[in-house]
Amino acid sequence: MDGSSHLSLIIDLSPSQWHLSAQSSNPHPLSFQTFLSHVLTFVNSHIASKHENTLAVFGALPGKSSMLYSSLDADSGNGNDPPADANSYRPFKVVNSVVTNNTQKELDLIGGLTEEPPVALVGALTKALCFINRLAHPPSGSLVDEAAASADPRILILSVSPDLAASYIPVMNSIFSAQKLKVTIDVCKVFGEETVFLQQAAHLTGGSYIYLERRDAFLQYLIMSFLPPPSLRHIIAVPRQDKVDFRAACFCHKNIVDIGFVCSVCLSIFCSPVAVCSTCRTKFPMKTLQRLNASRPAIPPANGVSNGSPRPPSARPSTGMSASLR
Amino acid sequence: MPTADGTTDDQQEHRLHALLPFLQTQSQTSLTRLYQRPSSCLSIFRLLGAVERQLVMNLLWLDLPIQTSTMSSWVTREGKALFDDALASLARLHFLSNNSAIKLGLSTTFKTSMRHAITGGGTSVSFGVPAEPDENRSAPSIDALDAYALERWETVLHYMVSSGTGQTPIKPSQGVLFLLQRSGLMAMNQGQLQITSSGFQFLLHTPHSQLWELLLQYLQMVEERQMDLVEVLSFLFMLSTMELGREYSIESLSDTQRAMLEDLRDYGLMWQRRASSRRFSPTRLATTLTSSLPPLPTATSTGGAKDQGFIVLETNYRLYAYTDNPLQTAVLNLFVTVKWRFPNLVVGAITRESVRKALLNGITADQIISYLTTYAHPQMRKNRPLLPVTVQDQIRLWELERNRIKTQEGFLYTAFASQADYEYVLNYARQLDVVLWENAAKRCFFGSVEGHTNIRGFIERRTGGSGG
Incomplete structure (x- = not known):
C-alpha cells in the first residue's frame, strides 16, 4: 500500500466553458487562473507524498489534445527551466512553470478560431492510457526503474464541458482499456451539468465521480477525494456517486437514448428498430421489426433515468432485435 | 513482482521509518524549531506512512480545526485502527495542535512551513542556496558524483567485511571508524577493529537502511559533540530535497552545518572540490534519503550493467x-x-x-x-x-x-523408595508445572530449577512426616 503511485491528470481546457464558469452570475464563480493554481497545488501534493510518485498532465483542448507535463522527461532542461530558488522545492517549481507555460502556449494557439470545436477529451484520455501503458511496460534494457512500472496508476479528469454524444464509443473503448490496464479513472465535474459517460467511466473502473458543488473549496475537494491512491481507498473512504446514469448513446445518431434497440449479434445500439444492423450487416426479420415498432412507447420519456414499462421480450432472440432496458 | 516484492511491501507497510521513533523522542521545542523549515517538513512528511500523509494533507488547507469525528467519518470501518494509530503517531511528532482529542488541526508552525513547501515562497532559504555558476570549472557530472558516493560507501563496507580476514583494505577516515565502533557494528579486538555480529547483519541490509542506520548513530552522537540537533537534522533534510548534479553554496549554512560538511563528505553524501571550497554538491545518497525505494548508485562497479540484480x-x-x-x-x-x-x-x-x-x-x-x-x-x-x-x-x-538442542537447567529426582512415593511427588511437581521429563520405569524425573525448592521441601516434609 505504500508503493509509489502514478497520476495522469486530464484538464479540460475549453475556453468557452471556462468563460462561463468565471462569470459572476454563478453561485461560486471559478476563474481558470484560480482553478489552475489549485490544480498545481494538488499536483505538488501528489509529488510531495512520495519521492517516487510520477505525474503526467494532459490538456483536452478544442479539437486537439496535448501533453502538458510528464515526469519522465521533465528533468531534461527544455528551455523553460525556471531559475533555481532557495525557497522552493525544485520539482514543484518545475511542474508549476512547465504546466503553466504549456497551457498558455496551447491556449494562445487556439485563440484565432471563430467557432470552437468540442474538446478532444477522448484524445487526452487515450494519450493518458498510452502513457500509463508505456510506464507499465518499460522497453527491455531501459533504465526505467521498477518503481514506475509497479506504480498503481490512476487518471483524474477535471471536466467542464458537456458530454459529447459522438464520442460514446471511443469513451467506452477507453474505459475497457483502462479496466484491462487496471487503471482507476476519477472524475471531478468542475462546471456544467453532469456527464453520463464520465460517470460510467468512474463507475466501471472503480474510481470516484464528484460533482463540484462548493467551487470555492475546490482544492479541499481535490485533496480529500482524489489524493489518496486507489490502494489507500480501503482505509480512507472517498465519496462515490450512489446514482449512476447508465444510459448509452445509439450508434446511428449518437443520441443518448433511454430505450435502445440492441443487435443480438454484435450488441450495437440503435435508437429505433432497423432492418439491417449497420455494424455487422445482420438482417432482421420483418415481423420482429413490426412487433418492436408496435411496442414502442408513443412519447418516449423526456429525461432522467428511464424506468419505462417492461418491454415484451423478443420472440426469437437469436436472430431478432431486442429492446434493451437501460 | 507480485510474489517476491509483495511480501516486502507488506513488511514496509508495518515498519516505521527508522528516523520517526527518534524524532518522537525529541522535545516539542526542538521539533517546533525544526518545523520552521519547509524542507524539513517536506522530508519528514515523506517518511510518514500513507495514511498519515493523507491526514496531514486533509488538514493542511483548513484554517480552523475540525471535529475529530468529522475526519473519522472518512475512514472505513476496517481502517479505524490504522486511522487511530496514524493520529497518535502524528500527535507524537507534534504535527497536530494540542487538543487533538476533540478537534483536529495541524500545529501552526508545521502548517505554515508545509504550505510554503508545497506552494513555494517564504524566506526560509531551506532548500539550499544554489551556487553561482563558475566559468572556470563546470559542476561535477551526475556520473562523477555517483562514482564518488559509491567509492566512499563501498570503502566503508569493504573495510567492515574484510576486517576479520587479515586483508588490509583502504581505511575509511577516523570519523567513520569511530562511528562504526560507536554503533556496535565493529568492536576493538586485540588492538584491531573487528566486525561484530550486528555488523554482519548490517552488511546484508539494503543500502538505504544501512545509510539511515549510520545516520541515526550520527544523530545520537550529536549532543556529545555539542552540536545542535535541530541544525544537524535540518541540514540532512535540506540535502534530501536538493537536486542531484547541482552545486550549492555554503553561504547560508550555520557553523554547525559547516562542521558537518566534513563528516558527510566522508560518508559520501556530498562532494566538494576542496575541503575549503565554498560550494558543495549532494550525491545520490543524499538526495534519495527520503525515498523508500533507493535508486542508489549502481551496485555493480565497472560492469556497466545498471541493474541491481546479479x-x-x-x-x-x-x-x-x-x-x-x-x-x-x-x-x-x-x-x-x-x-x-x-x-x-x-x-x-x-x-x-x-x-x-x-x-x-x-x-x-x-x-x-x-x-x-x-x-x-x-x-x-x-x-x-x-x-x-x-x-x-x-x-x-x-x-x-x-536450535535442535535446547538446554535447560534443572534437577534430576531419582532413587524413590517406592512407586507410590514416586508418583506422589511427581503429581505434586506436575501441579506446579515444573516437570521437564519423566520416566516411570526408572522412577526418576527431571524438574526445572524454579520448582526445586518446592519439591525438595515437599519431599522433606513427607519423609519427615513419615519418619515422625
Missing part, C-alpha cells in the same frame, strides 16, 4: 554472481562457498558449512534469503517464486538445526 541461484544450490565488485564478492563470501572466480563472474555453492558459518556470525536465514531476493538477477525475476523453494527451505532448516 545473482542467479539454481535449485542445485549453485550460485552464479555476475559481478567484479570486491565488496559484493566479499559479502557473498559470508554465506557462500566460492568455487571459481572469473573476471566478471563468481561461481559458488550454498552449502551447509557456508551457511552455518554465516549463522555463527550472527546472520539469520531470513537475512540471507532477503539478500538473495534483493540482488536476484533480472533473469531470476521471471521465476515464481523468485528463489528456488528447496534452497530457501534448506537454508531455514540449517538455521533450525542449530
Whole structure:
C-alpha cells in the first residue's frame, strides 16, 4: 500500500466553458487562473507524498489534445527551466512553470478560431492510457526503474464541458482499456451539468465521480477525494456517486437514448428498430421489426433515468432485435 | 513482482521509518524549531506512512480545526485502527495542535512551513542556496558524483567485511571508524577493529537502511559533540530535497552545518572540490534519503550493467554472481562457498558449512534469503517464486538445526523408595508445572530449577512426616 503511485491528470481546457464558469452570475464563480493554481497545488501534493510518485498532465483542448507535463522527461532542461530558488522545492517549481507555460502556449494557439470545436477529451484520455501503458511496460534494457512500472496508476479528469454524444464509443473503448490496464479513472465535474459517460467511466473502473458543488473549496475537494491512491481507498473512504446514469448513446445518431434497440449479434445500439444492423450487416426479420415498432412507447420519456414499462421480450432472440432496458 | 516484492511491501507497510521513533523522542521545542523549515517538513512528511500523509494533507488547507469525528467519518470501518494509530503517531511528532482529542488541526508552525513547501515562497532559504555558476570549472557530472558516493560507501563496507580476514583494505577516515565502533557494528579486538555480529547483519541490509542506520548513530552522537540537533537534522533534510548534479553554496549554512560538511563528505553524501571550497554538491545518497525505494548508485562497479540484480541461484544450490565488485564478492563470501572466480563472474555453492558459518556470525536465514531476493538477477525475476523453494527451505532448516538442542537447567529426582512415593511427588511437581521429563520405569524425573525448592521441601516434609 505504500508503493509509489502514478497520476495522469486530464484538464479540460475549453475556453468557452471556462468563460462561463468565471462569470459572476454563478453561485461560486471559478476563474481558470484560480482553478489552475489549485490544480498545481494538488499536483505538488501528489509529488510531495512520495519521492517516487510520477505525474503526467494532459490538456483536452478544442479539437486537439496535448501533453502538458510528464515526469519522465521533465528533468531534461527544455528551455523553460525556471531559475533555481532557495525557497522552493525544485520539482514543484518545475511542474508549476512547465504546466503553466504549456497551457498558455496551447491556449494562445487556439485563440484565432471563430467557432470552437468540442474538446478532444477522448484524445487526452487515450494519450493518458498510452502513457500509463508505456510506464507499465518499460522497453527491455531501459533504465526505467521498477518503481514506475509497479506504480498503481490512476487518471483524474477535471471536466467542464458537456458530454459529447459522438464520442460514446471511443469513451467506452477507453474505459475497457483502462479496466484491462487496471487503471482507476476519477472524475471531478468542475462546471456544467453532469456527464453520463464520465460517470460510467468512474463507475466501471472503480474510481470516484464528484460533482463540484462548493467551487470555492475546490482544492479541499481535490485533496480529500482524489489524493489518496486507489490502494489507500480501503482505509480512507472517498465519496462515490450512489446514482449512476447508465444510459448509452445509439450508434446511428449518437443520441443518448433511454430505450435502445440492441443487435443480438454484435450488441450495437440503435435508437429505433432497423432492418439491417449497420455494424455487422445482420438482417432482421420483418415481423420482429413490426412487433418492436408496435411496442414502442408513443412519447418516449423526456429525461432522467428511464424506468419505462417492461418491454415484451423478443420472440426469437437469436436472430431478432431486442429492446434493451437501460 | 507480485510474489517476491509483495511480501516486502507488506513488511514496509508495518515498519516505521527508522528516523520517526527518534524524532518522537525529541522535545516539542526542538521539533517546533525544526518545523520552521519547509524542507524539513517536506522530508519528514515523506517518511510518514500513507495514511498519515493523507491526514496531514486533509488538514493542511483548513484554517480552523475540525471535529475529530468529522475526519473519522472518512475512514472505513476496517481502517479505524490504522486511522487511530496514524493520529497518535502524528500527535507524537507534534504535527497536530494540542487538543487533538476533540478537534483536529495541524500545529501552526508545521502548517505554515508545509504550505510554503508545497506552494513555494517564504524566506526560509531551506532548500539550499544554489551556487553561482563558475566559468572556470563546470559542476561535477551526475556520473562523477555517483562514482564518488559509491567509492566512499563501498570503502566503508569493504573495510567492515574484510576486517576479520587479515586483508588490509583502504581505511575509511577516523570519523567513520569511530562511528562504526560507536554503533556496535565493529568492536576493538586485540588492538584491531573487528566486525561484530550486528555488523554482519548490517552488511546484508539494503543500502538505504544501512545509510539511515549510520545516520541515526550520527544523530545520537550529536549532543556529545555539542552540536545542535535541530541544525544537524535540518541540514540532512535540506540535502534530501536538493537536486542531484547541482552545486550549492555554503553561504547560508550555520557553523554547525559547516562542521558537518566534513563528516558527510566522508560518508559520501556530498562532494566538494576542496575541503575549503565554498560550494558543495549532494550525491545520490543524499538526495534519495527520503525515498523508500533507493535508486542508489549502481551496485555493480565497472560492469556497466545498471541493474541491481546479479545473482542467479539454481535449485542445485549453485550460485552464479555476475559481478567484479570486491565488496559484493566479499559479502557473498559470508554465506557462500566460492568455487571459481572469473573476471566478471563468481561461481559458488550454498552449502551447509557456508551457511552455518554465516549463522555463527550472527546472520539469520531470513537475512540471507532477503539478500538473495534483493540482488536476484533480472533473469531470476521471471521465476515464481523468485528463489528456488528447496534452497530457501534448506537454508531455514540449517538455521533450525542449530536450535535442535535446547538446554535447560534443572534437577534430576531419582532413587524413590517406592512407586507410590514416586508418583506422589511427581503429581505434586506436575501441579506446579515444573516437570521437564519423566520416566516411570526408572522412577526418576527431571524438574526445572524454579520448582526445586518446592519439591525438595515437599519431599522433606513427607519423609519427615513419615519418619515422625
